[in-house]
Amino acid sequence: MASIESVMHEQRVFAPPQALVEQANISGMAAYQALCAEAERDHEGFWARLARENVAWHRPFTKVLDQSNAPFYTWFEDGQLNVSYNCLDRNLQNGNAEKTAIIFEADDGTSTPVTYRELHQRVCRFANALKSRGIKKGDRVVIYMPMSIEGVVAMQACARIGATHSVVFAGFSAKSLNERIIDAGAVAVITADEQMRGGRALPLKNVVDEALTLGGCDALHTVVVYRRTGGPATMQAGRDVWMHELSAGQSEQCEPEWVGAEHPLFILYTSGSTGKPKGVQHSSGGYLLWATLTMQWTFDIKPSDVFWCTADIGWVTGHTYIAYGPLAVGATQIVFEGVPTYPNAGRFWDMIARHKVSIFYTAPTAIRSLIKAAESDKSIYPTQYDLSSLRILGSVGEPINPEAWMWYYKNVGGERCPIVDTWWQTETGGHVIAPLPGVTPQVPGSCTLPLPGVAAAIVDETGQDVPNGQGGMLVIKRPWPGLLRTIWGDPERFKNSYFPAELGGKIYLAGDGAIRDRQTGYFTIMGRIDDVLNVSGHRLGTMEIESALVANPLVAEAAVVGRPDDTTGEAVVAFVVLKRTRPIGEEAKQIATDLRNWVAKEIGPIAKPRDIRFGENLPKTRSGKIMRRLLRVIAKGEEITQDTSTLENPAILEQLKQSL
Numbered sequence: 001m002a003s004i005e006s007v008m009h010e011q012r013v014f015a016p017p018q019a020l021v022e023q024a025n026i027s028g029m030a031a032y033q034a035l036c037a038e039a040e041r042d043h044e045g046f047w048a049r050l051a052r053e054n055v056a057w058h059r060p061f062t063k064v065l066d067q068s069n070a071p072f073y074t075w076f077e078d079g080q081l082n083v084s085y086n087c088l089d090r091n092l093q094n095g096n097a098e099k100t101a102i103i104f105e106a107d108d109g110t111s112t113p114v115t116y117r118e119l120h121q122r123v124c125r126f127a128n129a130l131k132s133r134g135i136k137k138g139d140r141v142v143i144y145m146p147m148s149i150e151g152v153v154a155m156q157a158c159a160r161i162g163a164t165h166s167v168v169f170a171g172f173s174a175k176s177l178n179e180r181i182i183d184a185g186a187v188a189v190i191t192a193d194e195q196m197r198g199g200r201a202l203p204l205k206n207v208v209d210e211a212l213t214l215g216g217c218d219a220l221h222t223v224v225v226y227r228r229t230g231g232p233a234t235m236q237a238g239r240d241v242w243m244h245e246l247s248a249g250q251s252e253q254c255e256p257e258w259v260g261a262e263h264p265l266f267i268l269y270t271s272g273s274t275g276k277p278k279g280v281q282h283s284s285g286g287y288l289l290w291a292t293l294t295m296q297w298t299f300d301i302k303p304s305d306v307f308w309c310t311a312d313i314g315w316v317t318g319h320t321y322i323a324y325g326p327l328a329v330g331a332t333q334i335v336f337e338g339v340p341t342y343p344n345a346g347r348f349w350d351m352i353a354r355h356k357v358s359i360f361y362t363a364p365t366a367i368r369s370l371i372k373a374a375e376s377d378k379s380i381y382p383t384q385y386d387l388s389s390l391r392i393l394g395s396v397g398e399p400i401n402p403e404a405w406m407w408y409y410k411n412v413g414g415e416r417c418p419i420v421d422t423w424w425q426t427e428t429g430g431h432v433i434a435p436l437p438g439v440t441p442q443v444p445g446s447c448t449l450p451l452p453g454v455a456a457a458i459v460d461e462t463g464q465d466v467p468n469g470q471g472g473m474l475v476i477k478r479p480w481p482g483l484l485r486t487i488w489g490d491p492e493r494f495k496n497s498y499f500p501a502e503l504g505g506k507i508y509l510a511g512d513g514a515i516r517d518r519q520t521g522y523f524t525i526m527g528r529i530d531d532v533l534n535v536s537g538h539r540l541g542t543m544e545i546e547s548a549l550v551a552n553p554l555v556a557e558a559a560v561v562g563r564p565d566d567t568t569g570e571a572v573v574a575f576v577v578l579k580r581t582r583p584i585g586e587e588a589k590q591i592a593t594d595l596r597n598w599v600a601k602e603i604g605p606i607a608k609p610r611d612i613r614f615g616e617n618l619p620k621t622r623s624g625k626i627m628r629r630l631l632r633v634i635a636k637g638e639e640i641t642q643d644t645s646t647l648e649n650p651a652i653l654e655q656l657k658q659s660l
């Protein structure tokens with residue numbers, strides 16, 4: 001709440017520079033309001049116009065929005081298109097063939113440019129390669145790859161042949177990968193031998209092998225391996241093939257598979273309120289439209305821009321703002337393999353200067369860790385680099401605290417670049433609430449106003465609008481083309497999680513709390529209202545981590561909560577009851593280390609608890625419910641002032657307060 005209050009009292013307002021306003025794709029508040037008014041007047045007509053203007057349709061749509069099976073809304077349903085065609089072929093036709101599509105910078109600093117023509121050839125060759133393995137429209141393909149041109153090629157090639165990809169972040173464990181391969185019913189995995197991060201080689205193919213040994217991947221027949229390092233990779237005859245061998249000799253032409261607008265382009269697993277990740281399913285037509293529009297609106301993309309989104313293709317940000325959006329608008333973009341702190345914490349600033357990046361999009365957690373580094377080593381301070389190419393900065397993944405916002409604005413943007421604080425989610429496909437760089441006066445810490453056509457609002461538990469200045473649940477009241485279509489294989493969970501009956505079953509519940517400013521109506525996000533944590537901009541379900549802990553033979557019971565953290569936003573704190581007596585001293589430390597490694601193995605290193613506390617029991621109500629609100633207070637190291645009268649065993653609170 002502290003940072004919300006500081007935002008609510010935030011007096012600083014930063015108007016966009018006049019020169020930027022004049023050139024902007026949406027220029028000035030009146031232009032923004034005109035778009036909002038158009039959407040208000042004729043919701044379907046508005047989206048139909050934009051879909052005709054911005055997407056190349058193989059067969060034009062005649063239907064716009066179908067609400068007959070709400071909340072399973074469909075958009076442009078009888079239209080046909082191909083997303084890869086829109087991202088690549090269209091650029092060959094409109095004069096961008098020799099334009100640089102991607103500048104890939106490897107961990108060691110080597111950079112490789114690729115033109116749209118070359119990218120098109122590589123995607124076509126690989127698409128044909130996938131077809132040669134019998135992979136076809138409707139099949140699911142899991143991608144477990146490092147940040148690379150090949151990763152983008154793999155995603156685009158799937159799109160080209162109508163296969164639905166599911167990218168699994170290459171930091172997830174074999175167990176998590178195995179569960180996702182099974183849930184998606186994947187026929188193939190595309191991976192690499194290893195990945196390079198911060199000068200170290202980390203295995204990928206070995207993890208895939210381990211995932212497949214865990215069993216249950218019955219549909220899988222192919223593993224394609226990109227040779228990144230030449231490091232160890234055991235190839236199983238018949239099943240495993242090298243990407244370069246499979247692509248060699250394939251034609252550079254590949255007729256795109258035309259698919260219906262609602263054809264699932266991808267599934268992306270994300271954490272929810274239960275132990276099992278949700279396979280968020282996106283469409284082809286509506287998703288592409290939203291990726292395109294938000295590139296134009298929020299990033300104000302121009303032909304001369306050099307765009308850099310630092311996200312990984314394993315997250316939705318890397319889908320929309322690396323693999324699809326920038327290519328759909330014919331932009332030049334940076335794809336970066338490494339980490340922000342290698343060879344030193346000036347890497348981002350150095351890269352911006354060398355590549356003349358004009359739009360830079362990163363996460364608050366990265367900014368905060370780079371602030372720490374720069375404040376202690378002035379030689380890597382952003383002002384030591386020539387950042388004059390920058391014109392727009394962006395932030396995503398979690399609320400950005402006003403202090404970090406100001407530092408970013410001053411030291412990176414030189415007080416001339418608007419910061420677009422973009423609120424969105426895996427489920428929304430692209431930005432939903434965000435300042436427009438040529439329109440919106442920015443207030444540090446606020447994501448400001450909804451994009452045109454997005455009916456964002458804040459309601460109470462009964463679905464009634466709350467007045468400005470009062471917190472509530474963030475909802476979106478009308479469907480728009482970018483929204484997820486369902487949860488893969490679980491339409492019931494889709495309905496219950498996102499369109500709860502208590503709110504009438506037709507409005508989208510985002511899962512975040514928010515508040516609007518009394519005067520400006522600006523939105524400020526207060527964080528998740530469900531059992532989801534946000535650690536370094538990554539969504540982690542508390543239930544997921546709890547199930548992982550309880551799966552350990554030593555553990556009887558576990559409860560996981562978040563604790564505010566200066567760098568990572570939130571940190572994972574686990575309260576654990578063992579099957580044996582409560583450990584103390586060195587032994588407790590050892591078991592905590594083992595449990596941390598266990599969680600890394602079960603889910604991935606990002607989910608490792610920062611802090612583990614052991615108790616003989618957990619605080620529960622007489623009806624047996626774990627009192628998480630008390631655990632949150634304990635995790636913060638604060639005194640419990642709340643009512644504990646319903647608590648069955650108050651003594652255990654003392655045990656849980658003791659850190660190791």
Ligand code: WTA
Nearest residue numbers: 396397398399421422423424425426512525
């Ligand atoms: C949080 C990432 C405040 C929010 C694109 C949301 C934000 C969750 C912002 C989605 C922002 C994302 N300000 N909070 N600008 N952007 N969030 O699915 O809690 O990985 O629900 O998508 O991140 O995380 P996801």
